[in-house]
Amino acid sequence: MRRFCSQVWLHAKVNQANIDWLEFIFFRVGVSMLTLIFYVLIASFTTGEVDLSRWVVGNAFVLCTYECIHLIGVSFNGERFNGRLRSIIVSPTSKLIVLMYTGSWAVFSAFLTIGAAFLVGGLIFGVSFAGFNATAFIISIVITAFACVGLGLLIGIFALITDSMYLILNAIAMLIMIFSGANFPVEQLPLPAQILAEIMPVRRGIAAANQYFNNPIDSGFWQLVGGEATIGVVFILLAFFLIKVIEGAAIKRATLEI
Amino acid sequence: MNSKSVVITSMILQMKQTFARNMFKYCMFIAPILSTIILGEMYRYAPQENFIAFVVLGSGLWNLWGAIAFSSAGDINRERYSNTLSMIFSAPVDFRLIWLGKIFGNTILSICSFFISVIFAMVLYRIPVQVYSWGLLTLAFALTIVSFIVISIFIAYLLTLSRRTTLFMNCLEFPFILICGFAFPVELLPNPIMYLSFIFPPTWAVKLLRSSIVADAPDYMHILVWLLATTIGFILLSSLLYKTIFRQVKIAGTLDMA
Numbered sequence: 001m002r003r004f005c006s007q008v009w010l011h012a013k014v015n016q017a018n019i020d021w022l023e024f025i026f027f028r029v030g031v032s033m034l035t036l037i038f039y040v041l042i043a044s045f046t047t048g049e050v051d052l053s054r055w056v057v058g059n060a061f062v063l064c065t066y067e068c069i070h071l072i073g074v075s076f077n078g079e080r081f082n083g084r085l086r087s088i089i090v091s092p093t094s095k096l097i098v099l100m101y102t103g104s105w106a107v108f109s110a111f112l113t114i115g116a117a118f119l120v121g122g123l124i125f126g127v128s129f130a131g132f133n134a135t136a137f138i139i140s141i142v143i144t145a146f147a148c149v150g151l152g153l154l155i156g157i158f159a160l161i162t163d164s165m166y167l168i169l170n171a172i173a174m175l176i177m178i179f180s181g182a183n184f185p186v187e188q189l190p191l192p193a194q195i196l197a198e199i200m201p202v203r204r205g206i207a208a209a210n211q212y213f214n215n216p217i218d219s220g221f222w223q224l225v226g227g228e229a230t231i232g233v234v235f236i237l238l239a240f241f242l243i244k245v246i247e248g249a250a251i252k253r254a255t256l257e258i
Numbered sequence: 259m260n261s262k263s264v265v266i267t268s269m270i271l272q273m274k275q276t277f278a279r280n281m282f283k284y285c286m287f288i289a290p291i292l293s294t295i296i297l298g299e300m301y302r303y304a305p306q307e308n309f310i311a312f313v314v315l316g317s318g319l320w321n322l323w324g325a326i327a328f329s330s331a332g333d334i335n336r337e338r339y340s341n342t343l344s345m346i347f348s349a350p351v352d353f354r355l356i357w358l359g360k361i362f363g364n365t366i367l368s369i370c371s372f373f374i375s376v377i378f379a380m381v382l383y384r385i386p387v388q389v390y391s392w393g394l395l396t397l398a399f400a401l402t403i404v405s406f407i408v409i410s411i412f413i414a415y416l417l418t419l420s421r422r423t424t425l426f427m428n429c430l431e432f433p434f435i436l437i438c439g440f441a442f443p444v445e446l447l448p449n450p451i452m453y454l455s456f457i458f459p460p461t462w463a464v465k466l467l468r469s470s471i472v473a474d475a476p477d478y479m480h481i482l483v484w485l486l487a488t489t490i491g492f493i494l495l496s497s498l499l500y501k502t503i504f505r506q507v508k509i510a511g512t513l514d515m516a
């Protein structure tokens with residue numbers, strides 16, 4: 001456990017070391033906030049609603065896809081670029097654990113991103129915090145980030161056999177936006193898309209945060225976050241079983257180096 | 259080699275290189291479909307004229323801008339990483355012609371993403387083709403392309419000054435889509451930001467396109483004058499900027515990675 005924690009911290013430092021204040025302000029804060037503002041403004045224009053809290057919450061949650069899916073998804077890409085992927089493959093450590101080092105930090109990072117985006121977005125769009133249920137909100141964020149990390153792990157292992165990770169990750173991020181219900185009800189989509197939305201992360205997390213925004217927690221809340229957590233566990237199990245197959249394919253196809 | 263041959267050769271080479279990249283295939287084929295679905299569902303219950311103006315045109319322009327901005331800014335990064343940016347800059351052929359060819363190449367490919375978006379939106383949401391004047395629309399579209407090219411050149415020149423191209427490239431897409439009112443009227447923005455948006459030619463280009471679609475476009479000429487004025491302004495600014503950066507990049511040595 002101690003070794004795992006030190007590796008998580010080491011990976012966090014590797015990911016954050018090259019970020020200075022300019023990058024932090026422009027990329028981490030600026031782009032995230034502008035993305036949220038963009039969608040909330042469209043919602044305000046199309047619906048004419050005065051209370052925009054639903055869209056602020058939804059779009060703040062969707063922002064966690066960068067930390068939880070993108071960063072994990074390109075983790076092996078970075079190792080390949082630096083020539084370390086071959087060493088990782090021959091090492092006795094589980095490859096999934098290597099991804100988990102990035103993933104564990106991602107949950108913490110996503111928590112900060114969603115929280116900050118929600119607060120700033122809330123202030124910009126005049127969200128009322130009266131009766132705000134912080135406990136329900138925090139639990140929803142953590143569970144949503146966990147489910148996203150699960151999907152990130154599952155997608156991230158495909159970096160062993162493909163160099164098209166940016167294409168895959170960008171497409172997945174857009175699909176999460178569509179299926180999350182952050183900007184429009186999923187019920188508007190055709191039935192096959194609604195079924196697909198059931199197995200995508202974020203949707204239940206957003207629903208839990210919105211429904212219990214200023215309501216006390218009850219069994220319905222646990223049902224939603226329980227469903228979200230189950231999706232995360234299923235993704236991690238799938239990644240666990242798939243990684244050996246993918247690893248074998250990567251060795252056979254010699255895709256471990258540039 | 260005359261100027262025309264330089265531009266054409268650079269353009270053809272650029273198109274071949276760009277089309278080979280998986281990320282550009284995402285920008286060209288996948289992003290238009292997914293972003294059209296997002297905007298289409300958000301505008302599903304909006305009046306029809308809004309649907310054409312903000313979904314059909316909005317998603318088309320979003321993808322056109324995304325593809326041009328990412329590829330034109332990304333090219334500076336790629337050339338720098340390949341250590342060929344300084345060679346292009348110091349070649350006997352004018353750097354501006356080589357870069358103009360590259361941006362032409364990117365623009366031609368990016369136009370495909372615009373039409374994919376438009377066709378997809380019209381087929382998926384069964385929008386009848388209703389245009390006030392095809393002549394005015396064609397003129398507006400041609401001027402839109404010119405304004406996007408001018409902005410791309412301006413940005414590409416600016417990016418030669420910094421090695422943080424990846425950071426700025428990622429920060430380019432949403433601010434422009436938001437400020438220039440691709441997906442909602444700029445009048446929704448706070449006054450200072452709305453006035454700022456009037457500096458950029460794409461804001462007027464979007465207004466001109468919308469004006470040519472709705473029946474009885476009274477302010478077409480007014481918008482056209484503003485579009486031409488801002489475009490010419492940016493052309494002059496780009497040529498002044500080029501003279502400055504031509505000297506500055508040699509002093510700062512920012513064309514190479516080392």
